[in-house]
Amino acid sequence: MSKKLSTQVKHLLPVGIDGKNDFISRRSFLSLLMAGAGSAALAACGGGSEGDGSSGSVANVATGVSKAASASGTVIPPASSITDSAGNVWALSSGHVTRNGSNVSTGSSVALVNILYYNGTIYAKNSSGVWYKNGSPWANIGSTDPRGTATSNAVSNNSLFYGMNGHMAWGSGSIYNTMSAAAQLAILKDLGVTNYRADVCTAAMAQILANALNGPFKNSGVSILPVLNPPSIGWNVSLSESAAYTLGYNLATSVTKVLKGLVKYIECGNELDVNARSNGNGNLTSNWDPKAWGSFRGVIRGMVDGVRAIDPTIKVGVGVGIPLAFRALQMLWNGITPDGSANGASGAATIRWDFTCYHWYESSGDVVCGWINNQCFDVLQSLKDAFGVPIWLTEWGFHGQTDTPDQQVAYVNKALAEYKSVKDKYNLQSVMMYAVIDDSFGLIKNDGVTKTPAYNTYKNFVKANPV
Secondary structure, three states: OOOHHHHHHHOOOOOOOOOOOOOOOHHHHOOOOOOOOOOOOOOOOOOOOOOOOOOOEEEOOOOOOEEEOOOOOEEEOOOOOEEOOOOOEEEEEOOEEEEOOEEEOOOOOOOEEEEEEEOOEEEEEEOOOOEEEOOOOOEEEEOOOOOOHHHOOHHHHOOOOEEEEEOOOOOOOOHHHHOOHHHHHHHHHHHOOOEEEEEEOOHHHHHHHHHHHHOOOOOOOOEEEEEEOHHHHOOOOOOOHHHHHHHHHHHHHHHHHHHOOOOOEEEEOOOHHHHOEOOOOOOOHHHEOHHHHHHHHHHHHHHHHHHHHHOOOOEEEEEEOOOOOHHHHHHHHHOOEOOOOOOOEOOOOOOOOOEEEEEEEHHHOOOOOEEEOOEEEOHHHHHHHHHOOOEEEEEEEOOOOOOOHHHHHHHHHHHHHHHHHHHHHHOEEEEEEOOOEOOOOOOEOOOOOOEOHHHHHHHHHHHHOOO
């Protein structure tokens, strides 16, 4: 995250996907994200009854498991599901409202983008801004927010979709250190950004974020995503799995204690996979180094457990930085350890996260299709199918070393349009550009003042395409 030059270089891999020594550029092997960006037609099936507004523990009718009802005012997004007072679990899937996993017919002819639980009733809002009230049948109640005019913008303000990277907690010598939190917030608000990613590795750095969240960011509509950075406090792949676990756990608990009650999401690690790959592009089990894997898995397990030990309501994210490293995530999820074989060894500790993080840059190629063995492969579909949780592109950006200002403008427009067009298909919850301030990759130069042409491109796109 801090050195995008190295990120770009490390993604130009010296071996083919099959292990042969043929150079494959990121453009040729990784245009690979999302083959097909259409949205499915809405299905008409099922109905629903309204909740009674009671609170406390309720029985989930789908599973029989006792589960607490969601608070009045809960919205999807940012929540991933809502449990009503009768125990029904409501969610959004590809523009559909679901109840206990089954599609519900709301009467809307266009995709649904929000679900609201308010005063014991489920509401859904479609992409045209029309609200529907749960019932038999559902009722079209128009464009007025059910919570009243005072909160009519609450749904859009709570959106996490348009995000940006920065380094708010960096120390002396950084523009982020000399620029106030209020000044950074003003830039984000001007851009239309509602989600700000910042790296932390100590409680003192976390306190800088906490001060911002208790200060100018409070009630601003802009959230902060802390990303834990264990290499900055001594993590490396030579550590044993248990030592790496302890380091990750201690890092996570120290940071989460400071941020508890202020953040809803924490990302556990930034591009740690680059230290654990031995060969290839990362899509094969055999591409991963058995000697490094234990430390890689251990520090991630430690961070996830550490966050949850302090505040289990915080959602944790785990991700990779190598464009084809989705296999590493699958191995972590399923408890597979690389041993040089095609399938690896099973039986290791598994890891569960609440949102999948991924990085994608222009040098990776076209976002809608990439290449493995000369065939188009859909990475986002692979992530969706493997984990079933929201996907966050916690870094994306243009080719900072070579792009002209005009090329940067063109890429920002192209990338944002593609991400927005497929967000519902893949449950793409947030796309966070790198970075707000950076001489090579930023929308603003390192002086903190000079705006690139891509700045207004980004700003105008967000203004014209609210989510």
